[in-house]
Amino acid sequence: MxxxxxxxxxxxxxxxxxxxxxxxxxxxxxxFRHQRMNYTDLAGFHLPSVSILIPMHNEEDVAPDVLEALLEADYPHDPERFEIIPINDHSTDRTGEILDAYALHNPLIKPLHRQNGERGKSPTLREATKIARGEVLVIFDADYVPGRAMLKFLAAPFADPEVGAVMGRVVPHNVGSSLLTRLMDLERAGGYQINQQARYNLNLLPQYGGTAGGVRRVALEAAGEWDSSSLTEDTELTVRLAILGWKVAYINRAECYEEVPENWDVRRKQIERWAIGHTECFHRYLGKMLRSPCLSWKAKVDGVxxxxxxxxxxxxxxxxxxxxxxxxxxxxxxxxxxxxxxxxxxxxxxxxxxxxxxxxxxxxxxxxxxxxxxxxxxxxxxxxxxxxxxLALAKYYGRRFFGRPLPPWSKTKRFRNGNGNGNGNGNGSGTSDPTSRERGLKFILARNTLRKSVTS
Amino acid sequence: MPFVKSFLFQGLAVAALADTLLLWQMPRILQWHSQVIQTFLDWARVPWQMGREITLVPGITARLLQTSYLNYQEYPYYPWAFLGGAIAVFLIGYRLWPTPIRPLVFLLPASLAITLIYLEIVSPLVPYTPEDFCSIWYHGEAYIWLLIPWIFAVSFFTLAVPFVMKIGWLPLLISYAFLWSAVRLTLALTTFHYFGPIWMPFTYFIFGFLADFMYIVTFYSLALDRAARWLATRREIWQ
Structure with a gap:
């Protein structure tokens, strides 16, 4: 023993x-080492046609913010080059109405309503991809607020034909809400500013995060569309693209503001989903990744x-x-x-x-x-x-052992607009601090104003 | 740039120098450490006597302290009472404990339960005397003291702030490490004396190395905060 x-x-x-x-x-x-080219000099010069896909399930509290931010985006509002496809996925609240109201006043917004079929992020994205016309698909979660210049920065790396996906930097905007949000802010800072950037510098595997990032349609089709059986479609797509030799670029300056979980219960569910989805990818793709002729040994080690x-x-x-x-x-x-x-x-x-x-x-x-x-x-x-x-992996391996399917994909609860009391409708639980929210949004608005003034 | 590569070498040189000094002064430091513990034990009315001598690193020895621990054969209900109390504290306070702390608090009844099972099934005595515990403690602590300058060399000395601002933190941290180590070891020995060896694994795992890393990271974060403030006043252009 x-x-x-x-x-x-x-x-x-x-x-x-x-x-x-x-x-x-x-x-x-x-x-201390050389920072790899991140294509920011091309921002505003290479402007491919872009379709923005935003899966939404009961997102009435956050939907207007993301749509407003995207309409403010510093990207040519040419219908041939820019479209926003918010996807109402089986919502039971006013999400559908809000999307239709926006679409009525702005032809760039083309809502897709799903009331039948499989629920979840991957099936939603799969259906939206079919109607999207852009050569680049940029995905946002509904609680994200992209910075004004973000789309330009995200689009620029696609000038390189080897780039299959691009990931931007995610910054929490509800930092002051609780101890957890403050810790998450630190964690995100390290994860993006250092970890993702270094992996990109070293030609390893920067991760496409499934939101605040874009994927080239051709690369997506080559990799085999969105997998609805996966709980972490982002990790899965990253690995599939890497196996086929597509590069994932990380752009530190392409900032997007997100709402992080404000209480530990929501955080627990989020981690559980990530842990199971990630580990499922480990089992599915480890062999393929190690055998891939497109990856260097360093990238393979990093992938493992x-x-x-x-x-x-x-x-x-x-x-x-x-x-x-x-x-x-x-x-x-x-x-x-x-x-x-x-x-x-x-x-x-x-x-x-x-x-x-x-x-x-x-x-x-x-x-x-x-x-x-x-x-x-x-x-x-x-x-x-x-x-x-x-505990999550114990459950996961238990399911694998007994041949049971993975748990269904579940949306992370939202906290915006004081939407704190969990009522089972897919929104927040716990309490949201309106002051901190206000502070967060003020921060975003101030940034946008600053960017506008810099641009002008 | 807030970080400068050549400062890494500065940090490594400082770490090498600090370790040389530490090794040179280690016998005195250990003597002082032992004296502090003796004083604390006297305050806590824990009888002690000088024990055997151990070699920590080649050429450096430390004298251990001998204390006793509560004999559970005389007080057979004590370990059960401690375990019951720990379980009660965990369960009653479960909803009160902040969620992230719960797994940490769970370690208290878990460690007591494992030790009690060992005492009941395997042997009525834990494998270590308090003197052995001191030996394990000194081995671990001495290596951590020697490691601290290297951790700071890589993580803090690379900052583009004046050397004086950086060097000040190192003696502060190392002094704190000595003192905090003496306080924790005294608490451990006192706990064994009054409450018995059932607390030994908990003290070893939670109060030992984990506590060491807590204060190292705390010092690092405070040092970084001060440095970041200074950098902000220089109107540096961030990369």
Missing amino acids: IFVARAIALVVTVVMVTYMLRHFAFALNRL LLLGVYLTAPLIVLGLLACVVLFFGGQTYLPALTAFFIASTAYNCLGNFASFFEIGTSVVLDGGQQRVRLLSLNIANSIFSTATVT
């Missing part, structure tokens, strides 16, 4: 140290670490159990080292890949100050994620 525990502790330590080194390498690359990231949670739990066995077995020196590594690396690795070093440097790069003081509280986020992901 001691031997088995030693072996487990060793394997866990090696895996976690690998992730830790990866994070340090990313942060150092982002800070990317797809396997949620498996680290049960590994950490397993490692801790091994440490307990070793502790009671009188193996004092080994558990000391193992516990040391597990404590350090577990803390650094979970939470959307953002280690404390990545987060710290990203805050400084963004010009942030006081919010970095919350860094040590990320331990709560980390422990919570470890427990949640472990």
Whole structure:
């Protein structure tokens, strides 16, 4: 038993140290190595025809914001080159009416109403892709508010025929609502400013995130459309594109504002979905990815670490159990080292890949100050994620073992407009702080005004 | 640029120097550490005596402290009472604990339960005496003290702020590490003396290395906050 525990502790330590080194390498690359061309000089010069797809299910509280922001977008409002397709997916609230009202006044908005057929993001996108006319499909979740110049920045990389998808940067706008939103803000900063940018610099696998990003229609068709059986269609598409040799570009300046979960219950459900979807991709595509002739060995290693990231949670739990066995077995020196590594690396690795070093440097790069003081509280986020992901994957492997299908895709609850009390209609639970919301939207408006003045 | 590559080498040089100093002064530091614990133990009325000598790194030794722990054969209901209390605290407070803290709080009854099962089924004694526990503690802590300068070298010294602003944090953090380590070890030994060895794994896993990383990251975040404020006053153009 001691031997088995030693072996487990060793394997866990090696895996976690690998992730830790990866994070340090990313942060150092982002800070000191050559930053890869991100096509921003082409912004405004390469303007392909773009179809914006926005899946919506009961989104009456947030639908106007995203539509208004897109109508304000600094992209030629030429019907041949620009169309907005909000998709009303089985909504039972006023979403459909709102979309029709907007369409009445603006011909660029072409709502698609779905009252029959399969529900969920992937089937919705699949149906909308059929009617979309753009050579580039840009996808937004309904709670996202794109920056005014974002579309230009997202469209520019498609000038490179090898680019299959482009991902922008996501910035939370409801940061002040709760401790969780503040921690998520830190996590997002590290995940995008450092992690995604470094992976792009290093020619690894920057992730197309399924929202605030675009995909070339030809690449999508080559990769085989949106997979409705997947819970994380974004990760799946990233891997499928990579296997076929398409590049995913990451544009740090293409900023989009999102609403992050304001309470832990919503966050738990979000992590559960990501963990199961991601791990499903791991099983589906690991072999194909490793055999792909289009990927370098570095990209393959990064792909394995990317797809396997949620498996680290049960590994950490397993490692801790091994440490307990070793502790009671009188193996004092080994558990000391193992516990040391597990404590350090577990803390650094979970939470959307953002280690404390990545987060710290990203805050400084963004010009942030006081919010970095919350860094040590990320331990709560980390422990919570470890427990949640472990339980989610236990359920997932249980389902696999008994041959049961994956749980259905579920939308993350919204909090805007004080939409906080969970009433089962797919909106928020908990309470939203109107002051912080106002602050967030003011922030967005101020940014847009600033951009307008800079452009003019 | 808020970060400068050459400062990384500056940080590495400082880390090497700091470790050399630490190794040079380690016997004194350990002696001071031991004296602080002795004083704290006296305050807590925990009897102690000097124990055996161990080698931490080649050439550096530390004298351990011998204390005792509560004998559960005399107080057989104590471990059950602790476990029951921990379970009650967890269950009663479950709704009150902030959600992310719940898994951490769960570790308390879990660790007590595992230890109790061990004490009931495998052996009436845990595998370590308090002196052994001190030995494990010193081994782990000494390596962390030596690691701290390197963590700071990579993560903090690369910032384009004056050297004085950066170097000040290192002695502050290391001093805190010494003192906090002494406080935690005293608390652990006191707990074993009054409440018995059932608390040993909890103290080891939660109060040990995890606590170390908490304060290291806290210091890092505070240092970064100060540096970011300074950088903001320089009207730097961010990349």
